[in-house]
Amino acid sequence: MTHSETHRGMKIIGIILIIYAALVATHEGEFWPFSIYPMFSQAGNPWTRAMVMDITDRSDDEMWVRTTLQHKAGEPVPVFNYGVDQIDFSNFVSKTEDWTESRIRAMHTMFGGENIGENRWMVAKVHGRMVGADSVTVEIEPLILLTGDDAVLNPDYR
Amino acid sequence: MSEKWYQKIGKNLFEPDRPVSSGELIFFKLFELFVVYYTIRFVWEWALYTQLRNVEVVLPLGVANYLDVTLFFDHHIAPVLAAITTLLIIFCFFRYGPKWLYMVVLVLFHLLYVIRFSQGEIPHSQNLIGMSVFCFAVGAWFFPGKDRMPRFVLGSIIFFIGLGYTSAFFAKLIGTGIHWFDGRHLWLWISEKSIDILSRDGVYQPNFLQQLALNSTAVASVILLIGWFTELIGFTMWWKKLRPYTTTLLILMHFGITMVMNIRFDAFVMQLILVGYPWYLLIDRFTKELPPWLEKIIYRGFS
Secondary structure (H helix, E strand, O other): OOHHHHHHHHHHHHHHHHHHHHHHHHOOOEEOOEEOOOOOOOOOOOEEEEEEEEOOOOOOOOOOOOEEOOOOOOEEOOHHHHOOOHHHHHHHHHHOOOOOHHHHHHHHHHHOHHHHOOOOEEEEEEEEEEEOOOEEEEEEEEEEEEOOOOEEEOOOOO | OOOOHHHHHHHHHHOOOOOOOHHHHHHHHHHHHHHHHHHHHHHHHHHHHHHHHOOOOOOOOHHHHOOOHHHHOOOOHHHHHHHHHHHHHHHHHOOOOOOOHHHHHHHHHHHHHHHHOOOOOOOOOOHHHHHHHHHHHHHHHHOOOOOOHHHHHHHHHHHHHHHHHHHHHHHHHHHOOHHHHOHHHHHHHHHHHHHHHHHHHOOOOOOHHHHHHHHOHHHHHHHHHHHHHHHHHHHHHHOOOOHHHHHHHHHHHHHHHHHHHOOOOHHHHHHHHHHHOOHHHHHHHHOOOOOHHHHHHHHHOOO
């Protein structure tokens, strides 16, 4: 590369930077592969994730009760074993506000009725937040009951 | 006449005074092979996942804001796009086709990313491979030829890697403020990631470093501060003499993130190792001439 080509190279990088800035500025920081890399930029906020628990042995009365992580209603179902991407699953659950019939069915499709069989699996939201100055609390909110042939939304869910 | 600051950066990125060596061309082709391999791997992973799992768009990214990508969820359209991308990038590697062919690959790569990641997740571990394909596309178009394309492609990749890390520092400073490195923030992230692992695998056990961080706010704060500072100095990669040191710090930072947050960046770290050190010097010590097959590909160039 000559000196003049180097100069031209920097000019092209400058033009790309303008396009880069325009795209990320108008698309909330992301226009793949351009990004402002905002991961972990908002620290200290409460978070919500998701998990599935096997509650086959639990009674109907206990099913929809909120618990802490330590007193969870059943053992976690490892979603990886069913070919589900944990991050996708978690985002699907935590970012959905309006649980329409099709969204509830999508949850059932994600895990597959044949995998659930005779068991009862509970899809739950998991909420974490700081309590006081020096501890984190984690709470489990039951959301959707999955059985081999059905999916039922928590009747108390708003 | 004194040089302007951007001219100095340009000289450090593109090194106009250094003649092109065999080692540099061999390294460049190996690096291109690395990018081609990961591109093919990613597009197939995304396409097959889309075909099996995607049902609805939860979060539209990129062109998915303007195009209904549910059209690509069924009828094997995503795997067909992956197959076309694979074919085109192999043509690009062997320099068959027009010089804008890499740009077509980039568009298909972007499309497959927004189709696959329409489910709410915004991963960044594939961004460096995406930026590399972008730099190959610009380099092939505006700087074709063996003397110019390798310098522009690698120089621009280094520029955007450095920019990305420093940008991440400022995103945290703006998003949270100067107290971003408060160790209790790390406690929240560790607990968040622990749920992801518990849900994914069914079990979770904190490792030694996580236990240290969870037992002491001071230790957690120091971990965050070191990582944050390393991001800030990411742009020093632009200077040739500093590049190996900055790269080493960034690799160590990624190792730390993997330990503390259970987030792996395999392609990211491998790419840092490849572009952050002057490997061509090592290859030059053993090779004085280009192998004939490689010479044929490199000299062919795009039509």
